Amino acid sequence: MTTSTVPAWGRYGRLLAxxxxxxxxxxxxxxxxxxxxxxxxxxxxAYRIAAGRYGYDMVTSAAADAVRLELGLDRPWLAALGxxxxxxxxxxxxxxxxxxxxxxxxxxxxxxxTLRLSLLAMTFSLLIGPTLGVLAxxxxxxxxxxxxxxxxxxxxxxxxxxxxxxxxxxxxxxxGVLPAAGHDDHGSIMLPALTLALGMAAVSCRVARxxxxxxxxxxYFAFALTKGLNLRQALLRxxxxxxxxxxxxxxxxxxxxxxxxxxxxxxxxxxxxxxHALVHAIFGRDVPMIQGTALVLGLMFVLFNALxxxxxxxxxxxxxx
Amino acid sequence: MTTMHSLSSxxxxxxxxxxxxxxxxxLAGILLLVVIALxxxxxxxxxxxxPARQQLERFLEAPSLAHPLGFxxxxxxxxxxxxxxxxxxxxLALVSVLSAALPGTxxxxxxxxxxxxxxxxxxxxxxxxxxxxxxxxxLLLAAFAPGGFWPLYVGISLALWVEYFRVVRAASRxxxxxxHVEAARLLGFGPVHIVRRHLLxxxxxxxxxxxxxxxxxxxxxxxxxxxxxxxxxPPTPExxxxxxxxxxxxxxxxxxxxxxxxxxxxTxxxxxxxxxxRDA
Numbered sequence: 001m002t003t004s005t006v007p008a009w010g011r012y013g014r015l016l017a018x019x020x021x022x023x024x025x026x027x028x029x030x031x032x033x034x035x036x037x038x039x040x041x042x043x044x045x046a047y048r049i050a051a052g053r054y055g056y057d058m059v060t061s062a063a064a065d066a067v068r069l070e071l072g073l074d075r076p077w078l079a080a081l082g083x084x085x086x087x088x089x090x091x092x093x094x095x096x097x098x099x100x101x102x103x104x105x106x107x108x109x110x111x112x113x114t115l116r117l118s119l120l121a122m123t124f125s126l127l128i129g130p131t132l133g134v135l136a137x138x139x140x141x142x143x144x145x146x147x148x149x150x151x152x153x154x155x156x157x158x159x160x161x162x163x164x165x166x167x168x169x170x171x172x173x174x175x176g177v178l179p180a181a182g183h184d185d186h187g188s189i190m191l192p193a194l195t196l197a198l199g200m201a202a203v204s205c206r207v208a209r210x211x212x213x214x215x216x217x218x219x220y221f222a223f224a225l226t227k228g229l230n231l232r233q234a235l236l237r238x239x240x241x242x243x244x245x246x247x248x249x250x251x252x253x254x255x256x257x258x259x260x261x262x263x264x265x266x267x268x269x270x271x272x273x274x275x276h277a278l279v280h281a282i283f284g285r286d287v288p289m290i291q292g293t294a295l296v297l298g299l300m301f302v303l304f305n306a307l308x309x310x311x312x313x314x315x316x317x318x319x320x321x
Numbered sequence: 322m323t324t325m326h327s328l329s330s331x332x333x334x335x336x337x338x339x340x341x342x343x344x345x346x347x348l349a350g351i352l353l354l355v356v357i358a359l360x361x362x363x364x365x366x367x368x369x370x371x372p373a374r375q376q377l378e379r380f381l382e383a384p385s386l387a388h389p390l391g392f393x394x395x396x397x398x399x400x401x402x403x404x405x406x407x408x409x410x411x412x413l414a415l416v417s418v419l420s421a422a423l424p425g426t427x428x429x430x431x432x433x434x435x436x437x438x439x440x441x442x443x444x445x446x447x448x449x450x451x452x453x454x455x456x457x458x459x460l461l462l463a464a465f466a467p468g469g470f471w472p473l474y475v476g477i478s479l480a481l482w483v484e485y486f487r488v489v490r491a492a493s494r495x496x497x498x499x500x501h502v503e504a505a506r507l508l509g510f511g512p513v514h515i516v517r518r519h520l521l522x523x524x525x526x527x528x529x530x531x532x533x534x535x536x537x538x539x540x541x542x543x544x545x546x547x548x549x550x551x552x553x554x555p556p557t558p559e560x561x562x563x564x565x566x567x568x569x570x571x572x573x574x575x576x577x578x579x580x581x582x583x584x585x586x587x588t589x590x591x592x593x594x595x596x597x598x599r600d601a
Binding site: 029263264287298302 | 448449450452453454455456457458460461462463464465467541544545548549550551564568571582585586589590593594
């Protein structure tokens with residue numbers, strides 16, 4: 001190995017550094033956009049923040065002036081932008097202008113549901129997509145192959161919010177087996193998770209299928225069969241790891257779909273997560289909440305990406321170099 | 322699965338097959354898109370009913386020969402609204418894709434040509450934009466002026482240009498270092514000739530793929546935001562807005578919500594079928 005001079009942690013370290021840089025870029029981008037958002041909202045910012053802090057009926061011009069002085073709202077915008085970044089760096093996300101609660105506390109409430117939903121969706125998608133893909137790839141051109149191709153094409157052309165609607169119509173309205181929305185009911189996570197999972201499975205199924213076809217045509221797989229392993233053994237010992245590599249690598253691309261989907265799917269299913277909160281913060285023009293939720297969603301995206309990196313390196317030793 | 326940034330290297334592997342005659346799936350895709358494009362272009366003119374005109378006594382009227390999609394809950398002609406909505410979606414998608422593709426391609430070419438700090442600064446900006454999923458960026462910009470057309474347009478173009486920049490830059494760097502380009506340079510041909518004769522023919526199929534994805538992403542982003550209520554606002558005849566407006570009447574008049582859903586689905590399906598992918 002020509003890379004043996006680099007210690008193992010160095011390679012992971014570089015990957016980690018890349019992701020940390022990405023996290024910093026997310027914070028910079030979201031923070032700057034939200035700073036200009038506050039500047040461009042109509043009305044006097046000091047009054048608005050004072051109203052958020054003390055309640056709308058408690059706002060006096062003295063309170064507004066105190067806020068103005070404290071936050072330096074009368075200072076030039078470049079200095080104010082510096083302050084804004086400074087607060088973000090100290091993880092001070094401010095106070096929601098709608099609920100008057102610290103943004104961090106609101107988000108701590110919402111993070112759990114969002115993580116549970118995304119992880120369940122990813123698990124479902126990995127159970128459905130690659131399994132069907134491997135089975136389809138064992139017999140290219142067969143019935144299952146053609147059927148999964150047709151279904152996957154339809155699912156890929158169906159946006160997540162419409163897929164969610166279709167699932168609600170089938171499972172809640174027609175069959176009445178799963179709740180259509182909400183959070184408390186038993187099983188209410190199923191439909192939003194399935195919505196996201198099916199959208200992702202539609203793609204990972206085809207990726208796994210193509211990888212399986214390639215594995216079947218490979219020399220090492222032919223050798224495994226020739227030396228006397230049956231199909232099942234050859235698949236378990238030699239096939240699956242090679243199918244898993246592209247599927248997991250493709251997961252990185254699918255994370256975009258997952259995070260975007262979380263925003264839409266949480267909103268239509270009234271799932272009390274961060275995506276739902278982001279859309280509602282936009283309704284309410286609650287800039288601190290917009291910033292906090294967009295930031296956490298962006299960081300979640302970076303974190304999942306880092307996990308996919310690690311999984312790729314774990315599955316495929318060639319990628320560790 | 323359609324997203325704002327959903328490209329993989331797979332989408333570029335079929336350059337050879339792209340030059341072959343279109344297969345059946347591609348023909349179906351072309352046919353779908355031509356019909357939808359014609360509907361968007363001439364529909365509003367052919368239907369010739371104001372999409373905002375209310376005839377309250379006709380609310381939820383069932384489809385008839387004169388009004389093939391009937392009337393919505395406020396007695397507005399559904400066909401007229403669908404035609405205007407389609408025109409709006411396709412126009413926004415086309416304009417944002419073009420405003421992303423032109424600067425993206427030019428900057429990609431320049432970055433590959435110039436190299437140095439110019440390339441590094443642009444690459445850093447591109448990384449910053451890609452650090453966030455595209456729809457989040459569009460949402461953040463939409464928050465500047467909820468309900469406005471401009472933030473949507475700016476947001477979508479801003480999210481999309483990066484793809485062109487990265488693909489063009491990566492491909493051009495390889496092409497610029499290749500022997501035939503070097504030969505052309507040594508023969509004294511200028512940059513315009515080299516770009517036109519040697520780079521563009523190689524880049525065009527990839528640009529076409531990007532535009533297909535970008536177009537789908539733009540149509541999707543607009544309707545998704547309209548659907549959850551942070552995009553364009555009623556009474557604008559926009560596909561996503563129409564879906565969420567008609568959803569409560571699903572029981573009595575399923576065609577009202579069905580029409581914009583089907584149109585969006587067929588548009589995305591048409592774009593998907595265009596791909597030179599194996600057998601899709």
